[in-house]
Amino acid sequence: MKQEDYPALFLDADAASNLYQSKFLRLIRGEYMVLFLAAVFSMNFFTDVIYGVLYAGVFFVGLLVLVSRAQTKPEQWWYRCRALAESVKTLTWRYMMRATPFEGDEATAKLKLRDELHKMFRENKDVAKQITNDWSGNNQITEAMVEVRGLKRVDRMTYYLKHRVDEQRGWYNRKSKTNRDCAKLWFWISGIAYVLAGSMVLSRIAYPDWKFWPIEPLIVVATSIVGWMQIKKFNELAAAYTVAAHEIGLIRPMADAVTNEASFSEFVNDAEKAFSREHTLWIARQSD
Template identity: 45%
Template sequence: MCKGCVVNAASRQSDWTDNIMTTTQFEYPALYRTANVMSASSQSFFLWLVKAEYGLLLLATISSMNFYTTSLYFIIPALILIASLVLMITRSLLKPEQGWYRGRALAESIKTSSWKYCMRGEPFGDADNLAMRRSEFRTYLAEILSANRLIGDRMPPDQAAADQITTSMEDVRALPLEDRIRFYDTHRILEQRKWYAKKAGANKKASRLWVVASVIAYAVAIVLSLMRITQPTFVFWPIEPVIVVASSILGWMQVKKFNELASSYTLTAHEIGIIRGKIPEMKTEGDFSQFVVEAEQAFSREHTQWVARQQHA
């Protein structure tokens, strides 16, 4: 082979590697995208039901404040309470939170396994026969689909026809060890640490804001109760609606688990930082494979919590 041909081939290989290294769009298997969508839609539906229920309870207390004394008027709070009861029964029967938790757990499990496959981590480690590893990964996805028929039932036709082992996954797996280490550091470790740190801060801030709102609601209810002592004949004191607001805030904080998530995300972000310090020690495929397994275990901590929540939902 001519010397110029070798140089050109090496240049093309370098350009191909650089293009992959700068890629920001990493495509996961179609099953991941389906599980992710299912989780997001179930979460939105569950939270909408909770907010609607709280809102109807607030309207019921407001409409019960004797603005009118006719019998016909008092049908309104009764109808609102019936609507609230229907929402509560709907939430109890449909259990959308289970779809939320199950979908999130499945999505994170598939994501973790996809990165293990791309980085040649166990159980999809380096092998002379790439077809065997591809077959093992497809078998893993098939087992997930078989064990969770809900995912298959909710998979739209376009996603069912999409690739389960994407082109970007194959391209990344084909990278040399050094480039795979850099890719994993940039597109997995650093992105995950940034995500966890951002979420930890957002949940901590949200927790403070909702606590302040709760204190204000209780303070308003206390002030109104004291004021009613001076004017006991006045019948339009909005004490009950304010109490419902305070109770709803506490319930919302329990649903969203701001403090719990802030603590969990903070610990995971620190753990990722500690794990990242081991990257310079990666010299062989075996070392890197073990490193990927350790890192993915840290990333899957939240996935494990989603599984636990689903089991107790």
Template identity: 45%
Template sequence: MKEEDYPALYRSASKASADSQSAYLLMIRGQYALLFIAAVLSLWFGGDKQVYAAYAFTIAVSAVLLLYMSIMKPERDWYGARALAESIKTSTWRYMMKAEPFVDAPSIKTVRTTFRQFLKEILDANSHVRETVSKRPMNGDQITHTMDNIRRKPFLDRKAFYLRYRIQEQRNWYLGKAATNRKWFKIWIGLCIAIQSALVALALVRIYNDQLLSLWPMDPLMVLASALVGWIQIKKFNELASAYGLTAHEIGLIETSLKDVDDEAEFSEFVNEAERAFSREHTQWVARQNA
């Protein structure tokens, strides 16, 4: 499934989530950068008064940014828009697979009406991100041709499609994310240990020869080490690696039970069970971010 094959509302919500995430993480990085710059400026205290002015300005900007983030809470748009997008995505797959509540009806118009009503209810339930999503309108239908074409496929074709493009694709995504988060956790931990080791070395050198350097970069390195620790905590690399790995195994177990599905009724139940598992993981992800 390509991005344009999903409802326009899904693509708007997904774009809103990605933009909000980028903005939030940019502000976090900006906060760390300002504190690091202030620590560097402090090395020249006792000299030009302009250094004090630059230091005061940097700290003031950092404080304003922190106040803005505390009041506006930009991360809420990230989490909220992602929750909206995931809800639409799971409903889309239920529609395409003829799963409850989108099973066959005497008229396809009835099913399409039910799906549109579902989208409206999902949007109403996530009204706190309505403005954020509305700023990123997308062209296209809420029920795309691809969605209807897949829905019209025979049972066995839909079953194979769901296995390949939903279950296996989702499992591969989780496995990839688990590996990526594990890799970045090791990288950031390594950098943090390297900087702290440098701080220990500088402190020991200073004990024996305080005149070796005219400026000892202890404060900037300490701020940098603290920023790295904060970044690791914000990104939750290790926690997400474990959670994604566990979810990938859970999806693998779900995949094995698909072989025993023999008719539309069993398939509807299977799809709903699988989609609930995907939704449950996302709910846990939001809870981890808010923790």
């Protein structure tokens, strides 16, 4: 299932979510950079007026970044756009698999899907105002969606297991590993910064005549890394993604009990509920 094969509403919400995520993380990095520069200026390399003005200017830039983040709240729009995108994706898969309430003839199912998308759009009006219009010219019901829906039940189930269940499980596994690796990496970098700062404190005792020890910048680096780890929640997400991957692994064997359209519909809806539950919990954790 290619990205562009999903409804236009999903594509726009997905693009908006990625955009606000990038904006939020850029602002956070900007704040950390301002604090680092302020720590560097605090070492008082010079005593002239220009140096003092630049030093003060760093704090005003930091204030602008802080106000921008507080006013635009990109992290909230990131989560809400992601929730909308994932909700549309769930509808898409239920439609393609002929799961309730999209069973029956094609015309009725298309009408039902359009109604559900309209309802979702109206319920998320404030979010809809924030999404991009990059994909607004695309169809809400694509040819690929109709083509998959037209497959026989056995082929649809094979497609669903491969491109939805296994793909979701693989995504959670990859994310779990990535977050564990990032947690370890940033832990060691933070530890190195603390060791260097401590070493420089001792060096300053041994060499009191040298005034420019970058202890304060190293402290800012270390504390910024701690803050970054708290924002990204590497350890927490690694554990959550591992649990999600295991849960999806337990869902897959349930496909063996599918013998007709009704049981297949039930299986798909149960699986989509599990995916939605995991994503809802992820949104809640990110919003804490």
